[in-house]
Amino acid sequence: MAFLNDNYLKLKAGYLFPEIARRVNAFCEGNPDGKARLIRCGIGDVTEPLPPAAVAALHSAVDELASRDTFRGYGPEQGYPFLRQAISQNAYRAHGIDVAEDEIFISDGSKCDCGNILDILGHQNRIGIPDPVYPVYVDTNVMAGHTGDADASGAYAGLHYLPGTAENGFVPAPPQEKLDVAYLCFPNNPTGAVATRAQLQAWVDYALANDTLLLFDAAYEAYIQDASIPRSIYEIPGARRCAIEFRSFSKNGGFTGVRCAFIVVPGELTAKTADGQRVPLRGLWSRRTSTKFNGTGYIVQRAAEALYSPEGKAQVAALIAHYMGNAAILRTGAVNAGLQVFGGENAPYIWVKTPNGLSSWEFFDNMLNKANVVITPGSGFGRAGEGYFRISAFNSRENAIEVARRIRELV
Numbered sequence: 001m002a003f004l005n006d007n008y009l010k011l012k013a014g015y016l017f018p019e020i021a022r023r024v025n026a027f028c029e030g031n032p033d034g035k036a037r038l039i040r041c042g043i044g045d046v047t048e049p050l051p052p053a054a055v056a057a058l059h060s061a062v063d064e065l066a067s068r069d070t071f072r073g074y075g076p077e078q079g080y081p082f083l084r085q086a087i088s089q090n091a092y093r094a095h096g097i098d099v100a101e102d103e104i105f106i107s108d109g110s111k112c113d114c115g116n117i118l119d120i121l122g123h124q125n126r127i128g129i130p131d132p133v134y135p136v137y138v139d140t141n142v143m144a145g146h147t148g149d150a151d152a153s154g155a156y157a158g159l160h161y162l163p164g165t166a167e168n169g170f171v172p173a174p175p176q177e178k179l180d181v182a183y184l185c186f187p188n189n190p191t192g193a194v195a196t197r198a199q200l201q202a203w204v205d206y207a208l209a210n211d212t213l214l215l216f217d218a219a220y221e222a223y224i225q226d227a228s229i230p231r232s233i234y235e236i237p238g239a240r241r242c243a244i245e246f247r248s249f250s251k252n253g254g255f256t257g258v259r260c261a262f263i264v265v266p267g268e269l270t271a272k273t274a275d276g277q278r279v280p281l282r283g284l285w286s287r288r289t290s291t292k293f294n295g296t297g298y299i300v301q302r303a304a305e306a307l308y309s310p311e312g313k314a315q316v317a318a319l320i321a322h323y324m325g326n327a328a329i330l331r332t333g334a335v336n337a338g339l340q341v342f343g344g345e346n347a348p349y350i351w352v353k354t355p356n357g358l359s360s361w362e363f364f365d366n367m368l369n370k371a372n373v374v375i376t377p378g379s380g381f382g383r384a385g386e387g388y389f390r391i392s393a394f395n396s397r398e399n400a401i402e403v404a405r406r407i408r409e410l411v
């Protein structure tokens with residue numbers, strides 16, 4: 001008989017989005033009119049078509065594969081040099097940030113990278129996770145056996161939660177305790193909060209002083225409008241010695257269905273063996289990648305490369321401007337409805353306090369049943385998200401305007 005991974009049984013039953021889907025389906029079944037009016041601002045998925053530069057690159061890469069002379073099979077597991085070079089140059093060196101192409105590893109998504117990184121880390125680490133945050137960090141640590149059971153409030157024993165609150169502007173400061181690994185996500189999903197240079201410097205200083213590995217998720221860096229806010233952790237002196245950065249083409253190039261992302265593991269970044277020897281992480285990650293991955297599709301990597309062409313950059317900028325225009329409309333709508341509103345200025349998410357002390361799911365049901373709008377309950381992102389909800393700006397302009405109107409009407 002095969003034994004299973006018991007850790008999976010510790011996971012809480014409903015991952016957030018299946019529970020939302022269940023309630024939305026139940027609503028639609030009994031309510032054809034509501035179904036017709038329904039606007040989804042729930043799941044964080046982009047809505048606009050791919051940038052034409054990426055589409056053209058996909059077409060021509062498919063044509064290459066269609067001909068014997070230009071056909072390609074397996075590529076390098078770590079990614080094609082053309083894409084690693086384009087990223088090093090355009091995402092980093094052009095901004096004065098030192099990241100070399102052999103420190104960049106191409107993948108098929110940041111979600112996978114966030115989970116897979118645990119493969120090269122030990123099981124004895126004290127792990128800090130912001131709350132609220134992207135649920136993948138918590139669940140992958142549960143699956144890896146890094147936690148005990150969840151308590152009634154949903155908090156797992158053995159994890160060190162870093163609460164984001166209205167008081168700290170949803171940017172948790174480094175804790176008093178010593179952590180071995182800490183996740184950071186800025187601009188944040190779900191709160192839309194961004195960390196200032198000083199706040200990130202405090203984290204890097206903490207990490208260097210305590211020998212902490214920072215896992216910095218910058219999936220939304222392209223949405224930063226304020227030029228003083230860092231887009232990469234490597235803008236902070238010392239970060240190359242303590243941080244891994246996760247980036248994705250999902251939210252800037254609209255690649256959620258195309259699938260391409262990368263992680264940066266700086267050459268000087270090390271972690272300790274059980275007997276205290278320091279070993280560079282880059283070699284471990286490269287080895288893991290060669291063994292468990294056969295590379296992201298060639299056509300996909302060509303499409304990602306095209307986002308860095310002059311046309312590609314302009315088209316990505318237009319996509320971001322579109323979503324941030326929606327964010328401004330939704331933000332203003334919620335403010336005018338008298339709600340307490342956060343985020344939405346450097347991120348495609350608006351984070352809102354529920355009115356009248358309603359719980360996140362109570363307000364979710366109200367919005368669904370009365371306004372026919374799907375939002376995301378804040379409590380789905382962690383205990384500290386209770387009493388809040390997230391509105392996504394990933395939508396058409398008409399829908400954003402209509403959702404802003406319905407929020408004013410409902411509240």
Ligand SMILES: *Cc1c(COP(=O)(O)O)cnc(C)c1O
Pocket residue numbers: 044108109110111112134185189217219247248249250251256260261
């Ligand atoms: C969307 C998102 C990602 C990107 O995930 P992909 O797997 O690359 O699509 C990563 N982190 C956060 C916080 C996200 O919201």
